[in-house]
Amino acid sequence: MTLTQHDIDQEIAAAHAAYEKRVAEGAPVEHHPRRDYAPYRSSVLRHPKQPPVAVDVRQDPELVELHSPAFGERDITETDNDLTRQHTGEPIGERITVSGRLLDRDGRPVRGQLIEIWQANSAGRYAHRREQHDAPLDPHFTGVGRTLTDAGGRYRFTTVQPGPYPWRNHVNAWRPAHIHFSVFGTAFTQRLVTQMYFPNDPLFPYDPILQSVTDDAARQRLVATYDHSLSVPEFSLGYHWDIVLDGPRATWIEEGR
């Protein structure tokens, strides 16, 4: 049986309604997707059925997970955060500047940590071998970047606007334009891989990956804001996107050292 967008729309609506009902009945707000989210078909066989075992980090301040791997200047080069300068020629597409802050749950900046990004080119094609989409590759664009956050937790990338692309979750499935982010915090428990979207994309309601975040406010936090002050005259359009890491981390006061 062919799986249509209409089928997926109905599943998305049902999952959303079930979430709203749970919250109305007093269940906590869910900031993250559930791993079991059937409209995204790849999740069906890849989510654990047993609940996770909770580890209370306050019981053991020595946990290795309360530390994070270190990254430094050796791990990046000057052009790593400028995806338009990694080849001899200019990539095709609308140049953009993406910048924001990396914060913990208390709103404190996370300094000197690694942010990695990857994305499709302006035609919606990844420079990835297994990618089947027949949009053109751009010899001047790989779509991979990395940077370290500065003393204020800030990061900044120069790249081109990625294109939307089709995928095979169902017939006529299209991903809204997005940039993938991989982020480290001060603790390994704060590890985050996510995706940043662009404002007002008409594909939002149709995409089961974005809609897997069933909380409306949480989903909004995945969408960057156009920021004219970040736009570079005669060069690029600016987008602002702050990232807030979840997960417990060491609280030095509690450790009393």
Add this chain to the structure above:
Amino acid sequence: MTRIDTDRPESVLPTPSHTVGPFYGYALPFPGGGDLAPVGHPDTITLQGHVYDGAGEPLPDALVELWGPDPDGTVPRVDGSIRRDPATGGHLGRNGVEFTGWGRIQTDAAGHWYARTLRPGPRGSCAPCLSVCVFARGLLVHLFTRIYLPGDEAALAADPLLARVAPERRGTLIATDEGRGTYRFDIRLQGEGETVFLEYR
């Protein structure tokens, strides 16, 4: 929206997790990502295993990250896991001397992964273990688990986490000794023999 007002604590809410997707393979893995051990280090161990889905099929597109202490139980604070070459802009790799404690391995076409790292020392009340974070297409939020090494039964029995895991599932967190410093650790995302996954609070 996405400009967080840090003066309003109630607006500081987590950025949702999303799947790593199918196309990270040219971006996140790096050559030598599983070769954490400094060259010739006497405490080197090899870890290897498969990642399986709920149908028992191996995942050719899972990403495993390892993080652990050195043989003294000290947390490494040295960078250089993904050293880049400032001259070419290319990948330079670890220098083979320093131990960063962190590695990243993509499963191969058969769903197999391996890592050569240093035997972790004990820390706090925990038996020696490595911390693991698993990513994959289809996995909307990464999964944490731990690899405990077999051998020291007293330490494993005293480990506070293992003590809270149902006895019939405890074995999913303990690697199998295959001799000559090699250990096997399979990760089963779902179903029979499902790996115990962890949630840090």
